[in-house]
Amino acid sequence: MPKAPRIVIVGGGIAGLLLATRLGNTLGRSGRAQVSLIDRSATHVWKPMLHTIAAGTRDVQQQQVIYLAHARDHGFDYQPGEMEGLDRSARVVKLAELRAPSGEVVIGPRMVEYDVLVFALGSHANDFGTPGVLDHCHFIDSQAQAEIFNEALRIRIFQSVVTNSPLRVSIVGAGATGVELAAELSRLLEVASGYGDPEIRSRLSLTLYESGPRILAAFPPTVSQSSEAQLRQIGFTVRTDTRVTAAEADGLRLGDGSKQPADLMVWAAGVKAPAFLGMLDGIATNRSNQINVRSTLQAQDDDRIFALGDCSTLTLPGHERPLAPTAQVATQQAQFLAKHMPAWIDGGALPDFAFHDFGALVSLSDYNAFGTLGQFGFFRGGFIKGRFAQLSHAMLYRQHQQALHGFAKATLLWTAERINGFVQPKIRLS
């Protein structure tokens, strides 16, 4: 390893931005390494809040981290760009051309050299090749997609009010994204009823489709049952064991051949890493394009390449299933590398990553939250709900903010958000 190795992290999400921040603070500032972060977006948003941005119940401007400013404060450099390939023998990352919103090419394709490469590219929903999905359904996997959905939603709400017609929304996939988005849409229209049309909430007719036997399949059955009961109480239709076979301009086609009309459709099923990872210069991946990593988080066949978060897959010894693609796993893997990489670049050995399960939570907007506690402490595996579960869910984001900004700045950000809550509308109106 050279004296000040170039550590390149691709993807500034939950895992990548936390790792860049920590390594920048430790190695970058002292000159022990040159730490670079590449992301195709200019801003970072905590992905588990994208459904609130999609619904318009949270102001994205207040929540986003601007990479360029954050990099300057934390000893790393930020390079805008979308990774599209890798040359392992030359040790370069290939970036696609950068285009202006008008489509004009601003910078041509370029290469970034590395000594150590970390993939933290996340994942997106998987349409499983279902016809019409890419053309007719919205996705909520990035800030840009959440904002596009919000735009379409506001137009449809306006249309529904003016024409006095129902607003039919279909969400495919009842994982955390689909369930949390459904509850948030209900909340949005409840608040919106204070802005001119008291009937607006009753116009919303929402159906959640799930091909499996229960919603929130990754959660314990108690969480699934409670969440489904809450969604039904809100007035939504939940259809489990129901396969969507096609999306059409005006609705969904189901496995039994029937057509379900919809004005807005969201695809939130499945998890898949970016397609180009599946064709990366000899790097082994699974069928979902996730990089197979060893317990040190290094790629199977290259010690200089690491992968963490949703774009990687790791089955820990003694476990049958790989770690789930969650914020908790992404965070712990970033913390692990931030702690051990400094010694490793000096020639030390890497320990094995160990996952500490602190439980799983799902938040149904202001209505409720459900979850289980992790395998630690007196109440291990216990079921929680209500205000305590809502607070625990909200704490996950506050911890992320604190890890990125430190306690003082995170507290200021939280305070500013609270103050804005008093002076700004509670939902996005324009």
Ligand SMILES: Cc1cc2nc3c(=O)[nH]c(=O)nc-3n(C[C@H](O)[C@H](O)[C@H](O)COP(=O)(O)OP(=O)(O)OC[C@H]3O[C@@H](n4cnc5c(N)ncnc54)[C@H](O)[C@@H]3O)c2cc1C
């Ligand atoms: C609506 C929603 C709700 C969720 N709720 C929960 C929850 O309650 N609890 C939970 O644990 N998990 C939840 N998740 C899942 C959680 O968000 C992910 O597991 C987590 O974000 C994974 O972190 P990551 O760092 O691997 O990837 P991400 O946070 O997705 O970051 C990936 C980054 O890579 C960048 N990128 C992607 N491709 C490229 C490219 N080719 N070139 C350059 N940059 C690229 C992206 O811009 C992004 O910044 C939710 C997800 C969604 C969408």
